[in-house]
Structure formats: C-alpha cells, structure tokens
Amino acid sequence: MTRVSILVPFLGGLVGFLLVYVSQYTIPPYLAPYFSLAALAGLDSICGGIRAGLEGKFHDDIFLSGFLLNSLMAGFLAYLGDRIGVDLYLAAVIVLGWRVFTNLSLIRRYFLTHAQFARKKDG
Amino acid sequence: MSVFSSQIRNRPWLWQITLLCGIFGALLAATLKTQDRIRGEGLPSMRPQQIATEYAKMRDTVNEQKKKIADLQTNLTKYQEAAAKEKDSAKLLYSDLQKANVLAGLVAVTGPGVVVTLRDSTKMPAKPADMTPEDYSVLTQDYIIHDRDIQSVINELRAAGAEAIAVNDQRVVATTAVRCVGPVVQVNSVPTNGSPVKIKAIGDPDALVSSLLMPNGLRDQYSITDPSMFSVDKIKSMTLPAYAGATPLRWAEVAPEHEAKQAQRQSEKATEETVDPISPKGRSAKKTLAP
Structure with a gap:
C-alpha cells in the first residue's frame, strides 16, 4: 500500500515537469546557475520531507519555509559568491547534495526495515 | 481508488x-x-563573469600591441626619410619603397573612387509560428549581408581596376581575410560593423560603378530580395587608411633567381594552354583538365 501512495509525489513532479517543458518558457542564461541551485534545494526539501513524514515528524510549516528559504538562500549565496569572487556556489552544492544523499539513505533504511518486518509477520 | x-x-x-x-x-x-x-x-x-574578465584582459593586450605597431611604423618612416636625405641612391630606394608600400597597402592613400554600401534588408519575412529556427535562418539567409557578399564586391572592384580597397575602414591587403563571426564582420582579424558594410575603393569611378551595375552583375543579385541592400556612390576624393596590422612573413621567402624563372615559365605555359577555348588545341587541353 505504501508503494502506491509514494507514487503520488512522483506524479506531481511529472505534471510540473511536463507543464514547463512543453511551454515556450526558458530562463535567461545569466540566471541559469541560480535556478539550478534552486532546483537542487527543492530536491533536498523533498527528500527531507519524505523522511520526516516516514518518521512521523512532519510539520508543514517547517517543510514549506525550509523549501522557500533554502532555495532563496542558495541563490543568494551563489550571487554573493559571484560578486566577491569566491565560489560559494560550491558550498551550497556540497551541503545540499550531501543532505540529499543522507536523507535518501534514511528513507531506504525505513523501507527495508518495513519489508523485513512484513516478511517476518507473513512467515 | x-x-x-x-x-x-x-x-x-x-x-x-x-x-x-x-x-x-x-x-x-x-x-x-x-x-x-x-x-x-x-x-x-563558463560563467558570464569569467568570460567578461577574459575578454577585458584580451582586449587590453590587443590595444597595447596595436599602439606598439603604430609607434614602430612611425619610427620606421622617420628612419627611411632620414636615410633618403643623406644620399641620392638612398633617395631612389626610398621612392621605390614608397611605390611598393602603396601597392602593399602599408601607407594611407588619397584619390577618387566609389563607396559601396551593403546593408541587411529591412524587408525580412516574418517567422511563421510553425517554423523551426533552423528553417527560418535558411529562409532569411538572402536578406542578410554575409562575408561572401563583401568578397564578391572586392573581387569585382579589383577586376575593374581598383588600386586600393578598404572594408569598414580596414585596408584590404595581400593577407586580408573577410569573414563573418556572429553578428560582426572580421576584416584583418578586427571586428567591424556587420551592417551596413562600407567598401571604399580608389580607382576610376566610372569604370568601378559600371562594373558593379552591369546587367546580371552584382547589383542585380539583390533585385529579387531587396534592391536597397546594395548601393554605390562616386566620391571625388577620399583617403583610405594604411594597413595597421603586423606584417611578419614566416613561411614565404624570396625565391632564388633560377626558381623564379622556372615558375614564370610555368605560368606562361598555363596561360598558353587555356587562353583559346575555340581552337582545337585549346579544346583538347580543356578536355584533359575536366574531371
């Protein structure tokens, strides 16, 4: 059952993706690096949200504010880095990427534990 | 559900x-x-900021080098003039040198001639909504001035006896290349205006104009798309700038006398073989040349 419901967010992602991909809209090239960072921040928030939800600690206010602030701050840091000549961009990429991987491993662990649990109950 | x-x-x-x-x-x-x-x-x-820094750096270097070349060339002229004052033989050499310099485009020259102006058409067809950008660029190709348009004008002017030519105030010399790089035209590797392109030529104004305006000539090529893309004006007197680039020759050197004579003979022979396509001898020569 969990497997079905976990598909809903993927469906949402697909809808958003297709909506923009089919449209004529593109970002001006000089903004492209910042938007890439915002997308990475979005991925981080999604992984964090799924993990919190599975652990039963999900708070919508933390989730939404985290997404907005993280993407804005990542973009701002990259801009600041460009201005002062330091690649702060990389800092955001490393931190966000690391968190994505951590959260993904925790989600994987959750599902594996549950599968094991279910098999024991069956047997 | x-x-x-x-x-x-x-x-x-x-x-x-x-x-x-x-x-x-x-x-x-x-x-x-x-x-x-x-x-x-x-x-x-690369990020735009990085490219901008690179660009500024390269531009500064180029400007510095240009200044250096101009300085060296003025110095050279001074030395030559000083040498010419001292001896009669040097004077003779100096006048020969001046002639060679005029021919090579290394000094500014004044005289009557024409100005040819090429510009992108304003009557470019609008892009149909269902057309891909690639197809559209093919469609509009004829409405934009390209390097080959400029090259054919230069070729025609030379054939009509132009003695000095400048494209966008860049003197055309033996090593000059004209090519499109994005929206600009590079002449002597200097980026200049892509539209309008001004080609000035010194020579007999009447001969130059009639060579360009002859039926089925260069001007007529634009009559289908947009005649306003091509215009030519006679000028009573104008000055073309000297070639401002460096003139190092690394590969070509003056040939020894016997080799020069041999090359001369070869060129004469080639002319003999192709000069008369009607005579049986010429026709057979042409046949062997055909692939």
Whole structure:
C-alpha cells in the first residue's frame, strides 16, 4: 500500500515537469546557475520531507519555509559568491547534495526495515 | 481508488510533498531547457563573469600591441626619410619603397573612387509560428549581408581596376581575410560593423560603378530580395587608411633567381594552354583538365 501512495509525489513532479517543458518558457542564461541551485534545494526539501513524514515528524510549516528559504538562500549565496569572487556556489552544492544523499539513505533504511518486518509477520 | 485516497488521508503530508514535487519538476524542466539551449547555441558553460574578465584582459593586450605597431611604423618612416636625405641612391630606394608600400597597402592613400554600401534588408519575412529556427535562418539567409557578399564586391572592384580597397575602414591587403563571426564582420582579424558594410575603393569611378551595375552583375543579385541592400556612390576624393596590422612573413621567402624563372615559365605555359577555348588545341587541353 505504501508503494502506491509514494507514487503520488512522483506524479506531481511529472505534471510540473511536463507543464514547463512543453511551454515556450526558458530562463535567461545569466540566471541559469541560480535556478539550478534552486532546483537542487527543492530536491533536498523533498527528500527531507519524505523522511520526516516516514518518521512521523512532519510539520508543514517547517517543510514549506525550509523549501522557500533554502532555495532563496542558495541563490543568494551563489550571487554573493559571484560578486566577491569566491565560489560559494560550491558550498551550497556540497551541503545540499550531501543532505540529499543522507536523507535518501534514511528513507531506504525505513523501507527495508518495513519489508523485513512484513516478511517476518507473513512467515 | 478508495484505497488510494484512504492512503492519502492517512498521510496528509504526502499532498504537500506532491505540491512541492510539482514545483521541483517545473524548476528542473526550466533549467534543463535553458542548459540545452546554452549547449545548442555553443555558448561556453563558463560563467558570464569569467568570460567578461577574459575578454577585458584580451582586449587590453590587443590595444597595447596595436599602439606598439603604430609607434614602430612611425619610427620606421622617420628612419627611411632620414636615410633618403643623406644620399641620392638612398633617395631612389626610398621612392621605390614608397611605390611598393602603396601597392602593399602599408601607407594611407588619397584619390577618387566609389563607396559601396551593403546593408541587411529591412524587408525580412516574418517567422511563421510553425517554423523551426533552423528553417527560418535558411529562409532569411538572402536578406542578410554575409562575408561572401563583401568578397564578391572586392573581387569585382579589383577586376575593374581598383588600386586600393578598404572594408569598414580596414585596408584590404595581400593577407586580408573577410569573414563573418556572429553578428560582426572580421576584416584583418578586427571586428567591424556587420551592417551596413562600407567598401571604399580608389580607382576610376566610372569604370568601378559600371562594373558593379552591369546587367546580371552584382547589383542585380539583390533585385529579387531587396534592391536597397546594395548601393554605390562616386566620391571625388577620399583617403583610405594604411594597413595597421603586423606584417611578419614566416613561411614565404624570396625565391632564388633560377626558381623564379622556372615558375614564370610555368605560368606562361598555363596561360598558353587555356587562353583559346575555340581552337582545337585549346579544346583538347580543356578536355584533359575536366574531371
């Protein structure tokens, strides 16, 4: 059952993706690096949200504010880095990427534990 | 479906994740499209700031070198004049040198001639909505001035006896290349205006104009697309600048006398063989040349 419901967010992602991909809209090239960072921040928030939800600690206010602030701050840091000549961009990429991987491993662990649990109950 | 929705009701956070996933998907699609476009247009993935710094640095170096070349050339002229004052033989050499310099485009020259102006057409057809950018660029090709348009004008002017030519005030010399680089035209590797392009030539104004305006000539090529792309004016007196670039020759050297004579003989022989296509001898020569 969990497997079905976990598909809903993927469906949402697909809808958003297709909506923009089919449209004529593109970002001006000089903004492209910042938007890439915002997308990475979005991925981080999604992984964090799924993990919190599975652990039963999900708070919508933390989730939404985290997404907005993280993407804005990542973009701002990259801009600041460009201005002062330091690649702060990389800092955001490393931190966000690391968190994505951590959260993904925790989600994987959750599902594996549950599968094991279910098999024991069956047997 | 009821199982489905009950699952969602048990997990209300899934809705919010779904919403965010939608936003994330949209962001991802936007960046993906932009990156594709950047790659498609051949823009380097370097950040604009880095490119701007590189560009400024290169521009400064080029300007410095240009100043150096101009300084050296004025010095050279001074030395030559000083040498000419001292001896009669040097004077003779100096006048020979001046002639060679005029021919080579290394000094500024004044005289009557024509100005040919080539400009992009303003009557470019609008882009149909269902047309790809590639097809549209093929469609509009004839409405834009390219390097080959400029080259054919230079060729025609020379054939009509032009003695000095300048494209956008860059003197055309033996090593000059004219080519389009994006929206600009590079002449002598100096970026200049892509439209309008002004080609000045010194020579007999009447001969030059009639060579350009003859039926089926260069001007007539633009009569189908837009006649205003091509215009030519006679000028009573104008001055063309000297070639400002460096003139190092690394590969070509003056040939020894016997080799020069041999090359001369070869060129004469080639002329003999092709000069008369009507005579049986000429025809057979042509046949052997055909692939």
